[in-house]
Amino acid sequence: MSEVRTRFAPSPTGFMHVGNLRTALYAWLLARSASGKFILRIEDTDQARYVENAVDVIYATLKSAGLEHDEGPDKDGGVGPYIQSERKGLYRQYAEQLVASGAAYYCFCDKNDEAADENAVHDAAEPCPGHCGELDAAVAAERVKNGEPHVIRQRIPRDGVSVFNDTVFGEITIENKVLDDQILLKRDGMPTYNFANVVDDHLMGITHVVRGSEYLSSTPKYNLLYQAFNWEIPQYVHLPLIMGRDAEGNVSKLSKRHGSVSFENLVTEGYLPEAIVNYIALLGWSPKSDREIFTLKELAEAFNVAGLNKSPAVFDYDKLKWMNSEYIKALPFEEFASKALPFTTVADSPLADSWEKIAALLHSRVETFADCQEKIAFLLEQPEYGVELFNHKKSKSTPENSAEDLPLIRERLAALEEWNAAAISDVLSKFAEETGVKAGRPMWQARIAVSGCAVTPGGPGEIMEILGKQVSLARIDAALSKF
RNA sequence: GUCUCCAUCGUCUAGAGGCCUAGGACACCGGGUUCUCAUCCCGGCAACAUGGGUUCGAAUCCCAUUGGAGAUGCCA
Numbered sequence: 001m002s003e004v005r006t007r008f009a010p011s012p013t014g015f016m017h018v019g020n021l022r023t024a025l026y027a028w029l030l031a032r033s034a035s036g037k038f039i040l041r042i043e044d045t046d047q048a049r050y051v052e053n054a055v056d057v058i059y060a061t062l063k064s065a066g067l068e069h070d071e072g073p074d075k076d077g078g079v080g081p082y083i084q085s086e087r088k089g090l091y092r093q094y095a096e097q098l099v100a101s102g103a104a105y106y107c108f109c110d111k112n113d114e115a116a117d118e119n120a121v122h123d124a125a126e127p128c129p130g131h132c133g134e135l136d137a138a139v140a141a142e143r144v145k146n147g148e149p150h151v152i153r154q155r156i157p158r159d160g161v162s163v164f165n166d167t168v169f170g171e172i173t174i175e176n177k178v179l180d181d182q183i184l185l186k187r188d189g190m191p192t193y194n195f196a197n198v199v200d201d202h203l204m205g206i207t208h209v210v211r212g213s214e215y216l217s218s219t220p221k222y223n224l225l226y227q228a229f230n231w232e233i234p235q236y237v238h239l240p241l242i243m244g245r246d247a248e249g250n251v252s253k254l255s256k257r258h259g260s261v262s263f264e265n266l267v268t269e270g271y272l273p274e275a276i277v278n279y280i281a282l283l284g285w286s287p288k289s290d291r292e293i294f295t296l297k298e299l300a301e302a303f304n305v306a307g308l309n310k311s312p313a314v315f316d317y318d319k320l321k322w323m324n325s326e327y328i329k330a331l332p333f334e335e336f337a338s339k340a341l342p343f344t345t346v347a348d349s350p351l352a353d354s355w356e357k358i359a360a361l362l363h364s365r366v367e368t369f370a371d372c373q374e375k376i377a378f379l380l381e382q383p384e385y386g387v388e389l390f391n392h393k394k395s396k397s398t399p400e401n402s403a404e405d406l407p408l409i410r411e412r413l414a415a416l417e418e419w420n421a422a423a424i425s426d427v428l429s430k431f432a433e434e435t436g437v438k439a440g441r442p443m444w445q446a447r448i449a450v451s452g453c454a455v456t457p458g459g460p461g462e463i464m465e466i467l468g469k470q471v472s473l474a475r476i477d478a479a480l481s482k483f
Numbered sequence: 484g485u486c487u488c489c490a491u492c493g494u495c496u497a498g499a500g501g502c503c504u505a506g507g508a509c510a511c512c513g514g515g516u517u518c519u520c521a522u523c524c525c526g527g528c529a530a531c532a533u534g535g536g537u538u539c540g541a542a543u544c545c546c547a548u549u550g551g552a553g554a555u556g557c558c559a
Contacts, residue, residue, distance in 0.1 A: 009559090010559090011558080011559050013559085020559095045558090045559080046557095046558060046559070048558090049558070049559085107557095151557055169487095169488070169489090172487070172488080173487090174486070174487065175486075178485065178486050178487090178555080179486095179555095180555070182556090183556085183557050185557085186557040187557055188557080190557085192556090192557070192558085192559090193558070193559045194559090197559095212553090213487095213488070213489090213552095213553070214552095214553055214554065215553095215554085216487065216488065216553075216554080217486065217487045217488080217553070217554045217555080218554065218555085238488095240488095240489085241552070241553070243552080245494090250551095251551075251552075252552075252553095253552080253553075279495095282495065282496080282508095283495070284495090286495090286496055288497070288498095289497085289507090290496095290497075290506080290507045290508075291507095292495095292496095292508060292509095309496080310488075310489060310490095311488095311489050311490065311551095311552090312488095312489070312551085312552060312553090313494090313495065313496090314494060314495075315494095315495095316494050316495060316509070316510085318494075318509060318510055319494070319495065319508075319509040319510080320509095321509090322509055322510085323509085329522080361521095363522090364521060364522040364523090365520075365521045365522075366521090375520095375521095392519080394519090395518080395519090425518075428518075429518090439518060440518055440519085441518095442518090443518035443519080444518075444519065446518090447518075447519065448519090451519095453519090453520095454519070454520090455519060455520045455521090456519065456520065457519095457520065457521070458518095458519090458520085458521095459517095459518045459519070460518070460519090461518080
């Protein structure tokens with residue numbers, strides 16, 4: 001029994017789509033759960049799409065997600081290079097081999113002939129306008145020798161059917177005649193994704209090909225290639241697609257128009273990498289239990305291809321948010337405080353020293369770190385508000401009684417020597433007791449006066465402690481001037 | 484157009500012939516706790532696409548219909 005080897009083969013586009021990340025996750029999980037190897041290969045065969053530093057984004061994402069690779073451009077495992085552009089010569093050699101055996105042929109048609117009619121439906125029976133497949137091999141070889149621009153196309157049989165077995169979708173049968181003579185080697189000498197994949201997967205000893213189900217219908221073309229080379233066909237694990245819902249309510253493959261779909265975007269929006277990974281693990285796979293929160297390690301232990309689903313899964317931001325909030329709440333306080341700080345402007349404010357107290361207010365109240373700033377903005381600067389905010393039915397607070405009570409409360413507060421939440425609450429409670437009202441009333445009155453918000457994280461004591469005596473009293477004075 | 488795949492609450496899913504008057508989670512709606520809010524606790528709403536079979540019995544098997552998605556690139 002040979003060792004399981006899976007690979008993740010992203011193209012360096014500069015950002016990591018969560019769908020790609022999920023593919024990487026499952027490939028990693030499959031390798032780890034079988035004590036196999038996880039290989040990273042960079043698919044940069046499209047020169048036009050080259051993006052600076054894109055490979056670094058891939059490394060950073062994998063690292064941040066915890067998906068460590070065993071082999072890759074930076075970790076030689078003996079089957080490199082792991083970057084396709086550095087393997088360029090190899091592909092030509094293999095493509096020529098196919099031409100020699102008749103499984104492929106040179107095509108001299110102009111790119112533009114085909115591109116002219118962009119939306120034209122491709123007719124598999126007529127792969128190129130020039131019928132290059134029918135050209136005499138010797139004549140074609142001569143033209144190539146003379147430097148005529150060309151591509152190499154795969155010669156697909158016009159009859160028969162291709163049958164293959166997919167780990168999740170089962171047996172798939174496709175008639176060969178609907179397969180087109182796909183291009184293997186481009187005019188620039190670079191291989192196409194499909195061809196490079198087959199060559200590299202074989203050369204790198206990949207045993208399980210984990211990829212999205214959008215490749216299901218082109219898999220026979222891959223297999224025909226493997227057969228032409230007389231190579232062993234790997235085991236396919238096609239994953240259900242991740243879908244997004246647009247404004248009209250239609251679903252389609254998750255893309256930018258559906259919202260933030262890249263890992264790094266999600267992170268900058270305040271999601272924890274662990275939460276993102278946990279969430280996408282459950283998109284298309286089920287542990288077959290009611291459990292939902294898993295660490296990466298636990299996922300590796302629980303992972304089983306039997307739990308892979310066939311139907312597409314809609315990416316649900318609400319559920320991601322919920323999961324993120326679970327992860328945030330589970331964070332040790334110190335860690336929460338240090339991770340949340342950069343999402344606020346507190347560090348550059350007079351309240352910087354009170355950050356821990358502020359963070360304590362936030363910890364159980366945010367779903368993403370991005371929620372932080374908005375929730376504590378009133379501490380940094382009190383918003384404009386009207387006296388009607390003093391109305392609160394339950395505590396029987398009104399602008400009128402607030403105008404009466406607040407000066408008295410202010411007086412007691414001003415006399416306070418120990419300025420902390422407990423002492424402040426105590427003043428408020430005592431005041432209520434002495435005037436014969438429920439504690440809720442002065443609490444509400446005071447909180448509105450110092451915050452200017454109907455809803456705040458924390459109560460009047462906590463808010464005033466953070467604000468400090470001077471600012472708190474000043475805010476009460478400001479409130480008083482409104483009556 | 485053609486080919487392929489898919490089909491359980493709004494969403495993610497459990498369910499592999501009787502354990503299903505279909506379970507869990509998110510969202511939503513109530514209630515409780517709380518100095519507002521949040522946390523936390525309790526409860527509720529809500530689905531087997533349709534039609535035929537097969538079977539003593541079907542969400543589970545088969546067929547058709549309908550619906551959805553993907554593929555059909557010198558993109559990956």
